[in-house]
């Protein structure tokens with residue numbers, strides 16, 4: 041059973057379509073990255089998962105339960121780090137953790153959670169005096185209480201220093217190894233690439249692409265860029281390259297052939313040049329970065 045499933049999920053605020061007919065499936069046990077520019081609709085999808093916002097159309101289910109009809113049962117299986125969560129200024133970190141444990145009906149050892157998220161020394165200070173990053177760590181600690189089956193993290197690294205962001209990634213892996221499904225949104229590409237099994241790219245309310253990063257690389261137009269050094273690159277041999285099945289484009293650049301094509305077509309290009317009697321002196325390949333993919337999938341009109 042999927043951990044999260046949406047069907048034709050839409051949310052409109054007046055004239056603004058925040059989420060537009062999104063079909064998304066997140067499998068149990070995966071770490072899923074939800075990527076998109078500011079305003080792409082990520083938080084709105086998350087708010088519908090949490091039943092903070094009501095879908096205008098479509099359905100959203102968590103572990104097979106409708107998020108509206110079974111909101112309490114759904115919340116019991118979730119740990120949530122919402123975007124921009126405000127801590128209670130006058131309560132200490134420890135009191136926050138205890139409060140979260142009580143509302144989940146579980147016993148906890150606050151110190152061990154504080155230690156895990158890196159606020160051990162501050163656990164008895166008022167959360168109102170915490171820095172932004174410390175507050176973020178505290179809210180993460182609250183989300184981990186009760187070993188949730190699904191962790192929803194909305195921009196979890198915002199406000200964290202590099203050490204905090206690294207610890208966040210470690211915790212995501214630890215939780216996933218324990219069996220939790222992790223769904224987290226970010227516009228920080230490196231964060232997503234470092235931890236996710238699959239990513240979904242949101243753009244202007246639409247889910248533009250869902251796949252592993254490797255598969256997105258394969259399917260993005262222009263996939264791999266191949267650079268081939270030959271003695272004398274000629275237009276005739278450019279035609280030879282362009283005639284290879286799967287080649288997107290080819291041109292002459294700095295006395296080399298530059299070719300964009302899916303990864304599995306690279307060898308065919310080299311073989312075709314060889315068959316045409318061209319001496320290949322050297323070649324190199326360049327894979328698109330996650331950033332290139334992101335630009336590709338979120339440019340005007342999308343894919």
Ligand SMILES: Nc1ncnc2c1ncn2[C@@H]1O[C@H](COP(=O)(O)OP(=O)(O)OP(=O)(O)O)[C@@H](O)[C@H]1O
Nearest residue numbers: 053056057058076077078079080081082083084085
């Ligand atoms: N309560 C609301 N009322 C009106 N418009 C809203 C509301 N919530 C979101 N929107 C609009 O819906 C669109 C999607 O916003 P959303 O917060 O889901 O984006 P996001 O991808 O989470 O962005 P960010 O990365 O900035 O958090 C935006 O145009 C936003 O202005």
